[in-house]
Amino acid sequence: MARHVQLNNVDHANLRIRTERGEAxxxxVMSCPVFPRELRNVQxxxxxxxxKDPNLACFRPLALFGFExxxxxFLKGDVWDAPYVxxxxxxxxFLIGFSSVEGEGEGRRAEAHIDLDHPRVSETDGVRIFMEHGGHSPYLKEMLGILAEAHDGEQSIAGFSAMLEEFSLIEPFTLDITLNDGTTGRLSGYYTIAxxxxxxxxxxxxxxxxxxGNLQPIYMAVASLSQFRSLIDRRNARLET
Structure with a gap:
């Protein structure tokens, strides 16, 4: 069960993060959310x-890693077998949390939070989050940059989705798959660019x-569909091992 708290250098002074890859x-995971600005790298x-995101009532892009x-x-033991993650x-x-801001222009302020129950969190193994005297470690500085990118990307999802719907650029998608051993499957319930x-x-x-700024991400999503062939090849390769 997730336990999200705001990150701080007092309560979390001794925490470390395990950065290796692996199922543990x-x-x-079969997929993860991606943001319009990173689709060029993703594709x-x-x-x-x-x-279709039921909470935001909008269409959200996903990077697909598998079929179930x-x-x-892309996960091979402790290695992620692709240059871009x-x-x-x-x-x-880490994740983006929010706190209320009181006074003039009241609203919400984005903050760095951490899931203390995540398997990457440790007090003995991994890279330090904070330096000995409380400063940000190089690793944390990198993570804060990633969180800032993700926060900016999240702000663009609603507008991106609205334009897809306005111009009827989204349609239901079904993919039938036949593997080398004769096994068949179907990927359905998702959408692609029309x-x-x-x-x-x-x-x-x-x-x-x-x-x-939405035209390039749309074309990148279209271009990415050629990666289905390589994804099926990866699945077939696993059948042979």
Whole structure:
């Protein structure tokens, strides 16, 4: 069970983070959320599909690592077999939390939180979060940068999704798979970019998408679909081991 608390250099002075990869550290997942600004990096290695976020009522992009729950075909023991690991996987066990801001312009302030029950958290093994006298370690500075990127990316999801819906650029998606041993399967319940609608957009629509910074991520999501072949190849390779 997750135990999220605000990170501080008093209560968490001695905490360390295990940075190796592996099933024991929560890496055996079928997919993870990704953000529009990182889709250029994501599409070079993973298929990008979309899910409907029930909390935000919007479409959220995902990087696909496998074809069933708990399957990560990029995980080989303690190695992640791809040059780019999505932000949502790299930031664990840290996450973005919020606190209320009182006074003029009341609102919420983003903060660095940590899941104390995450298997990466340790008091004996791994890299230090804080230096001996309480300063941020180089590792924590890197993680705070990743959290800032993820926070900015999260702010863009609603607008990105709204434009996909406005221009009818999202459609349901089903993929039927046949493996080398004859096993069949189906990936369904997700969405992809509606390519026919995309290629039919007029100059005005394309200009609006470009001005909003959403045109490149859309094309990156389309380009990523070629990675399904390599993902199936990875699944077939596991059948042979």
């Amino acid at each position: 550290f929560g890496d055996a 070079a290695h993973y298929p990008i599909i979309f899910t 729950e708990g399957e990560n075909l 999505p932000l949502a996987m790299r930031m664990r066990p 390519e026919e609608a995309l290629y039919g957009l007029d100059a005005s629509a394309l200009g609006r998408l470009q001005a909003a």
